[in-house]
Amino acid sequence: MSAVTRHRLLLLLPLAVFLILGGYFALGLTRDPSILPSMLIDKPAPVFALPGLSEGEKGLSNADLTGKVQLINVFASWCAPCRVEHPLLMRLANEQGVTIHAINYKDKPDAAKAFLAQMGNPYTSIGADKDGRVAIDFGVYGVPETYVIDRQGRVRYRHVGPLMPFDVDEKILPMIRELSK
Amino acid sequence: MIGFWLVAAALTALALLPLLRTLLRPPPPLEGAAEFARGVYAAQVAEIERDLKRGILSDDQARAARAEVGRRLLSVADEASAATKASGSAKPAQRTALVVTLLLPLAALGVYLPLGQPNLPAVPFATRPPEAPVPPQVMEAVAKLEAGLKENPDDVGAWGLLAQTYGAMSRPADAVNAWRQVLRLSPGNGSVQGALAEALTVAADGVVGEEAVRLFTEAVAADAMDARARYYLGMARIQAGDIRGALDRWTALVADSPADAPWLPTVRARIHDAATQVGLDPIAITPSPKPASAPPPAAVPSGGGAAPALSPEQMQAMAGMSQQDQQATINSMVDGLQAKLKDNPGDADGWMRLARAREVQGNLDAARDALRGAVKADPKRLAAWLDLSRLTAPDDAQTQGSPEFLDAMAKVLDLAPDNPQALYYLGQQAANEGKNDRARDLWGRLLKQLPADAPQRPELQRRMDSLK
Numbered sequence: 001m002s003a004v005t006r007h008r009l010l011l012l013l014p015l016a017v018f019l020i021l022g023g024y025f026a027l028g029l030t031r032d033p034s035i036l037p038s039m040l041i042d043k044p045a046p047v048f049a050l051p052g053l054s055e056g057e058k059g060l061s062n063a064d065l066t067g068k069v070q071l072i073n074v075f076a077s078w079c080a081p082c083r084v085e086h087p088l089l090m091r092l093a094n095e096q097g098v099t100i101h102a103i104n105y106k107d108k109p110d111a112a113k114a115f116l117a118q119m120g121n122p123y124t125s126i127g128a129d130k131d132g133r134v135a136i137d138f139g140v141y142g143v144p145e146t147y148v149i150d151r152q153g154r155v156r157y158r159h160v161g162p163l164m165p166f167d168v169d170e171k172i173l174p175m176i177r178e179l180s181k
Numbered sequence: 182m183i184g185f186w187l188v189a190a191a192l193t194a195l196a197l198l199p200l201l202r203t204l205l206r207p208p209p210p211l212e213g214a215a216e217f218a219r220g221v222y223a224a225q226v227a228e229i230e231r232d233l234k235r236g237i238l239s240d241d242q243a244r245a246a247r248a249e250v251g252r253r254l255l256s257v258a259d260e261a262s263a264a265t266k267a268s269g270s271a272k273p274a275q276r277t278a279l280v281v282t283l284l285l286p287l288a289a290l291g292v293y294l295p296l297g298q299p300n301l302p303a304v305p306f307a308t309r310p311p312e313a314p315v316p317p318q319v320m321e322a323v324a325k326l327e328a329g330l331k332e333n334p335d336d337v338g339a340w341g342l343l344a345q346t347y348g349a350m351s352r353p354a355d356a357v358n359a360w361r362q363v364l365r366l367s368p369g370n371g372s373v374q375g376a377l378a379e380a381l382t383v384a385a386d387g388v389v390g391e392e393a394v395r396l397f398t399e400a401v402a403a404d405a406m407d408a409r410a411r412y413y414l415g416m417a418r419i420q421a422g423d424i425r426g427a428l429d430r431w432t433a434l435v436a437d438s439p440a441d442a443p444w445l446p447t448v449r450a451r452i453h454d455a456a457t458q459v460g461l462d463p464i465a466i467t468p469s470p471k472p473a474s475a476p477p478p479a480a481v482p483s484g485g486g487a488a489p490a491l492s493p494e495q496m497q498a499m500a501g502m503s504q505q506d507q508q509a510t511i512n513s514m515v516d517g518l519q520a521k522l523k524d525n526p527g528d529a530d531g532w533m534r535l536a537r538a539r540e541v542q543g544n545l546d547a548a549r550d551a552l553r554g555a556v557k558a559d560p561k562r563l564a565a566w567l568d569l570s571r572l573t574a575p576d577d578a579q580t581q582g583s584p585e586f587l588d589a590m591a592k593v594l595d596l597a598p599d600n601p602q603a604l605y606y607l608g609q610q611a612a613n614e615g616k617n618d619r620a621r622d623l624w625g626r627l628l629k630q631l632p633a634d635a636p637q638r639p640e641l642q643r644r645m646d647s648l649k
Contacts, residue, residue: 083388084420090391091421118381120391165422 039139040155045072045147046137050127053109060101060127066153069179070099071146071172073123074135076107077115079143081162086119088163093122098176102126105135105143148172150179189293193286200285204278215261222254315350322346330362337366344376353384371403375410382413389417408434408444415451424459428452432468441473453636464640469576472540515542522554529559536568548572556592563596570602581613582606601627605641617648 040046049061065072073089075082092098102123104112109128116123129135138147141160148157157175159167226247233243326343330336344359360377367373378396382389389397394417400410411434418427431452438445449467456463515538522531532555539548549572555565570589575582582590587610594603608623624645631638 080386083385083390086390087388087417087420088422091423095421095423118385118390118392119388120394165424168422 040147041158042154042156044152044154045149046134048127048134048137050103050129050134053104053112053126053128058125060103060125062153064101064125065149066151068099068151069176070101070124070149071176072101072103072138072149073147074103074105074138074140074143074145076105076143077111078107079105082144083119085144085162085164086122088165088168089122090120092168092172093124096173098173099124103134103138103140104128105140106130106132146172148175148179189289190286193289197282197285200281201278204274204281215257218257218261219254222250222257225250319346319350323350334362335366337363340366341373344380348380348383353380356380357384369399369403371400371407371410374403375400375407378413379409382416387416388420389413393417406437408438408442412444412448412451415448419451419455424455428455428459428461428466431455432466435470436468438470439473440470442470445470450636457639462640464637465577469574472571511538512542515539519551522551526554527558529555529562529565532558533562533565533568536565540572545572556589560592561596563593566592566596567600581610599626599630601630604630612644612648621645621648 045062045065047062049063050059051057052059071092075086089100093100100122102125104126106129112126112128127134132140138145144162146159146163147155150156156179157171159172163172229238229243229246229250232238233240238246323343323346326339326346330339330343333339340359340362344356344363347353347356347359357377357380360373360380364370364373364377374396378389378393378400381393381396385393394414397410397414397417400407401414411430415427415430415434418424418430431448435445435448435452438448452467453463456466515535518531518535518538522528522535525531532551536548536551536555539545539551549569552565552569552572555562556569559565566589570586570593573583573586573589575586581587587606590603590606593600594607597603604623604627608620608627611617611620611623624641628638628641628645631641
């Protein structure tokens with residue numbers, strides 16, 4: 001290959017770079033960015049043991065997660081969407097009899113207690129995850145997040161962001177019913 | 182500070198370095214072009230020799246070509262030597278280098294000194310609108326209230342005032358605390374419970390939390406007609422995802438409210454939103470409110486007052502009576518009016534007064550009778566027909582209504598061609614009787630009057646479309 005043709009090919013390089021990048025971007029456009037896959041789906045929940053909100057109070061560990069279908073809700077008193085979904089959790093716990101555990105994410109225990117006093121406490125047990133370590137193991141993107149745990153303690157479904165009525169009616173409740181069979 | 186200037190100076194020097202290197206380097210000799218031309222001509226001479234050997238060129242032709250190449254070669258050599266002479270005078274650009282060395286740091290200083298100040302004002306892309314300033318008198322009053330409450334923390338009136346002020350100042354957390362104090366001092370007070378619960382809801386960005394639900398429930402237990410509490414309890418059900426539960430609460434609230442209640446439009450709009458979410462017909466599920474507690478002033482006929490008029494003496498006498506006695510006096514006056522009208526049935530004003538009095542007494546049958554008398558006496562009296570249609574209206578907007586009601590509506594439409602109720606019900610009657618054109622015409626006229634965001638609009642439009 002002569003020096004001149006090599007030169008010509010070099011001129012094509014920007015075009016080639018553009019096509020490759022464009023291809024990647026086009027591929028990215030076809031994907032739904034709101035789908036956040038979890039590494040944990042169908043795998044056992046990570047091993048953890050969290051203390052309760054105040055000393056001597058029962059916390060939450062993965063030993064609590066077997067035996068029946070239940071939810072884990074990651075919440076914090078400083079999180080505004082958590083307030084929005086809270087009445088839904090109250091209904092799930094009080095009217096539908098769903099067991100909900102909580103991971104209190106990077107929160108002050110007093111603030112969390114005040115939050116629960118005002119908004120109600122739908123949780124069977126609460127683990128205080130002050131430094132967010134356990135949340136990292138769960139792969140939490142941001143609060144609130146909700147996980148459906150089956151009887152064997154495996155993570156079956158993960159919901160990112162506040163629960164909405166149709167999430168509960170069309171996804172969470174049917175799933176709990178299905179898994180409880 | 183001195184460290185910063187040293188670093189800045191070093192960086193400036195670093196930036197100058199490549200500039201000075203280029204400017205101070207002697208320019209390269211310009212021999213390249215002449216060298217190249219010489220090569221080309223040598224190749225041409227060689228080609229001529231080759232062609233001569235192969236016999237393509239004759240000796241003469243070859244000699245002429247060689248001479249031509251030689252001439253060109255000479256002219257190129259001349260140009261090259263001239264260029265070398267010219268470039269010989271081109272010295273390194275020392276003067277430019279000096280100017281650049283001086284100007285660049287100066288320019289940098291000139292830009293930095295005005296801009297590099299920590300106390301420059303911010304240049305935001307958009308500014309947040311300043312919060313509505315609280316008038317100093319209000320701040321003073323709040324400070325006074327707070328100071329007074331420190332000394333006398335059981336002053337329930339001051340707490341209430343403070344709570345309302347905090348609420349108006351958009352300080353929901355403080356309002357919550359103040360209402361808690363009010364409730365502590367007047368436990369079990371339904372309206373205080375409602376106020377505290379509302380403040381809690383505002384503080385939680387509109388989410389009705391468990392404590393607020395409990396307080397609202399207690400407020401409703403204290404006063405079943407606490408519209409605020411009942412409205413928020415419906416909100417709580419919506420937020421819990423129980424839309425039907427919310428609809429039940431809100432429709433019950435509408436059914437219990439007088440037609441002129443200020444909260445009705447809000448509640449109706451909520452019902453509309455919620456019902457469309459679950460695919461229900463908002464018009465069908467929204468009940469009619471109770472009759473207006475006070476007739477709107479426009480409906481009062483010009484001729485007469487709302488009830489049998491009392492003379493000042495009578496008023497004074499009434500004021501001194503017990504409630505029972507007052508009632509008895511009113512009843513006897515109303516009965517007297519009815520007896521008078523029997524003798525003079527053409528007194529339409531009288532009939533209207535009687536109808537209103539009967540309605541206030543709660544005797545709706547008698548009120549309807551009086552209105553029938555009024556329209557008989559004066560068939561052109563719109564107010565009478567309107568009242569008659571109101572008192573004979575079906576409970577539910579979906580049912581067609583009695584013949585008397587529809588007749589009254591038809592009269593109303595004759596006298597007031599734009600009356601929305603008449604347009605609606607007569608359109609419904611026409612639709613039920615299969616007169617689709619008439620129904621479309623009436624409902625079309627109704628649609629034209631409805632504001633663009635009226636909650637009933639989509640429903641009406643749907644029903645009109647289904648007529649085709």
